[in-house]
Each structure stands twice: as structure tokens, then as C-alpha cells.
Amino acid sequence: MARPRIVIVGAGFAGYEAARSLLRRSRGAAEVVVVNPTDYFLYVPLLPEVAGGVLDPRTISVPLQDTLPGVRLVLGEAGEIDPQRRTVFYTGPEGEGGTLEYDRLVLAAGSVTKLLPIPGVADHAHGFRSIPEALYLRDHLIRQIELADAAEDPAERAARMTFVVVGAGYTGTEVTAQGQLLTADIAARHPRLRDTPPRWLLLDTAEQVLPGMDRRMAAGAARVLRGRGVEIRLGTSVKEATADGVHLTDEHFVPSRTLVWCVGVRPDPLVERSGLPVEQGRVRVDAHLAVPEHPGVFACGDGAAVADLYNPGKLTAMTAQHAVRQGRLVAHNVGASFGIGEARRYRHRDLGFVVDLGGWQATANPLHVPLSGPPARAVTRGYHLAALPAHRMRTATGWLFTAIGSRPSVQLGLVRGGAVPLSTEAPELARR
Incomplete structure (x- = not known):
């Protein structure tokens, strides 16, 4: 039988941690595919030191193939998601189109710069x-x-x-x-x-x-x-x-x-085009980071509207701390969806x-x-x-x-x- 395919869109803090944790949990029983525009995970907190001439950019660029052995990397920008057909449509680095079918989808597209309507x-x-x-x-x-x-x-x-x-x-x-x-x-x-x-x-x-x-x-x-x-x-x-x-x-x-x-930042435009339920511009998820009414679809990181269980009525902030921990929890709950362990709710106290x-x-x-x-x-x-x-x-x-x-x-x-x-x-x- 073919191995189930888990597609992760994005390799920022949430996507990278989800892929790394899934590799450990699946132990080769599932195919883990990462769709990302670059072949590296960028450690954004040290980016100011690159601009300041302190660090070489290669020191904060973590190669995906070297650090995620066993992951299949697809270079491209996800442009559309069809939850009914369980398909991700993407555009490659040279403009070529492609599709990926999935059994489980982890949407971790992250965020982009927030631009205000100020002249010039x-x-x-x-x-x-x-x-x-x-x-x-x-x-x-x-x-x-x-x-x-x-x-x-x-x-x-x-x-x-x-x-x-x-x-x-x-x-x-x-x-x-x-x-x-x-x-x-x-x-x-x-x-x-x-x-x-x-x-x-x-x-x-x-x-x-x-x-x-x-x-x-x-x-x-x-x-x-x-x-x-x-x-x-x-x-x-x-x-x-x-x-x-x-x-x-x-x-x-x-x-x-x-x-x-x-x-500041706002969720990646992919969120708006995904057709998934949205809350405050982010994909709506339950406490297990699963997207309601869309079996097999999970979301985490800056593009996910994750409820802060310690602050009722509020969403978790768009920070690396939350993204990393949500990525790990998504990996656990994706495993639970295949019968490996029990699903957990997202709870986090900032350190x-x-x-x-x-x-x-x-x-x-x-x-x-x-x-x-x-x-x-x-x-x-x-x-x-x-x-x-x-x-x-x-x-x-x-x-x-x-x-x-x-x-x-x-x-x-x-x-x-x-x-x-x-x-x-x-x-x-x-x-x-």
C-alpha cells in the first residue's frame, strides 16, 4: 500500500517544526512533503544582525534537505487549495505549475509585511x-x-x-x-x-x-x-x-x-484564497488546530486563528514561540488522526x-x-x-x-x- 502523504505548506517556524516532528513520529510510515519558495528555513530573529553586518546570511539559513532528512522538498509558492479534491496547486520557481494530492494538509504559510495605505x-x-x-x-x-x-x-x-x-x-x-x-x-x-x-x-x-x-x-x-x-x-x-x-x-x-x-505583519494572501473558514484574517481552527468541516486539514503559525486558552476571547499572537509550539502540536495531532496517540489541545504560557x-x-x-x-x-x-x-x-x-x-x-x-x-x-x- 502507498504511504499516506502529508503536505506541509510553508517552512517557517511552524512548518519547519511540524515537518521535523512528523519525521520523528512517522518513522517513515508516511511521506512528508514540504512546499516552500526557498530551500531553507530562515531564522528571522537574527535577520537584523545580517542587516547590521554582524552575521553572514548563510548562518541563519537552515538547509531543509540537510536538517530534514527524509522530507520531500517541492520548491514553489502555493497558490490555491482544493479541500474537496485534497489538492494543493503551486507555482514553481521558473513559473511552472504543479499539483500535489494529500491525505493530510498542514497550512503553515506564515505572514507577509503589513502595508498601510500611506502615500509613497x-x-x-x-x-x-x-x-x-x-x-x-x-x-x-x-x-x-x-x-x-x-x-x-x-x-x-x-x-x-x-x-x-x-x-x-x-x-x-x-x-x-x-x-x-x-x-x-x-x-x-x-x-x-x-x-x-x-x-x-x-x-x-x-x-x-x-x-x-x-x-x-x-x-x-x-x-x-x-x-x-x-x-x-x-x-x-x-x-x-x-x-x-x-x-x-x-x-x-x-x-x-x-x-x-x-x-508588523498580516497572514499570507494564501489564507484568503484557500476557501477555508477565516477569523480575523486567519484560518479558523479548533483547539486541536484542525480546520472545522475540513477533515484532514490543519493550520498553525501566523496564518492560523488559534484561540488563546489562557486569555479567553483572544487569539494567540503572531510570534515564533507560538509558531514553534503549534508546529509540534500539529505533528502530534496529525499522528493522532492516523491512530498514533491521542489528540491534544493547544495550551501555551509564554516563557x-x-x-x-x-x-x-x-x-x-x-x-x-x-x-x-x-x-x-x-x-x-x-x-x-x-x-x-x-x-x-x-x-x-x-x-x-x-x-x-x-x-x-x-x-x-x-x-x-x-x-x-x-x-x-x-x-x-x-x-x-
């Missing part, structure tokens, strides 16, 4: 969700400093040395921290810029940086950033973006050539968060114990090394080299012309 943002902002975007941003920052050094006009020089980040959540705070250290390091090698230091602005409409997190963590992060000269403007966002700068909602205009968009601020600074609350400075930094790096499925030695080596040396100051040739439009959709939509 789509044309002039830099996104931050992928390795290409992180490397492009790094090249862009270096180029602006080099062009500022060559500029004779003081106004142009100041604009090129001004960097604006929108969104003071986890990603925006870390991008600002790493970007500020990178630009300060590189600008110090340009004597002509001695009187024009890099200027960083971090904007958010919330009342604190790291909104939704512990206030002590937020205060600690704000204190570190302000100590480095970062201007934090709360209750403020962008009203319009132009090639020459940004108009803010407080009626100020900031001349700048750099706008980084980190306002705290870590926010890397670069240098020797971080803020963390492991097990809700507030930490800052070097102790938080040690906890943060220890957490990431433990969570990384591969390349731990390369990552630690990259940290060491940066600690005892300087950050690379050369471009990789990724910036050729004007700004690259902000990528907010799945690849097939962005090409329209």
Missing part, C-alpha cells in the same frame, strides 16, 4: 522580512554614508545621514539598534563626516517602544537607544513618503533617503522575550525575570544558539569577530539604482 510608502520604503531585503538594506546604509561623504551640499549630506524606521516593535527596535551601530562604525572611517553623525529616528503610534511587551523591557530598550542618540518619537507615524524625505503625522518633514518599514540591542546590550525577561545589559545579552545569545537548528558555531564565530573587530564596510553590489519597492505580497502577486 510602497514606492520609497524598504521592507524587512527576507535575506534579500536585509542585504539590500545593509548595502543601502553603506551607500548613503559614502554618498554623504562625497556630497558638497550640507543639506544633502544631512539627509543621506538620516535614517527613519517606522514601527517600534520587536523587529523595528532591533533593526534600529543594529543599523545605528553599523552606520556609526562606518561613518567613523570618514573624516569628512565628523560634523555630520548618523541620525536615527524610530517612530510608532504606540505609547512605548516594544508595545505589548513588559514595560520594564520597553523602558530598558528605550534607554539604550536614546543613549546612542536615537530619536524615539511615540504617537507619531508617517503621513507621506517621498524620494527626499518623510512627512510625519506631527506635521514635521524629515529630509532623508532611508525609510525602513517595520509596522518571556529577548530583544537584542547590539553591542553588549539587550533586554529580556526569561521566565518573567527582568534583565538588562550584559546579563540580558548572555541570555539572548544563549536562547538564539539553542533555538537555531544548525550553524551554531558559525553564528558564535560571527559574534566573536564583530566583538573584537569592526563591521564590514563594503557594498555587495545589490543597490544599483533608486529604491526597491516595498515587498508586501506573495511573489506571484508582487509580479503583477
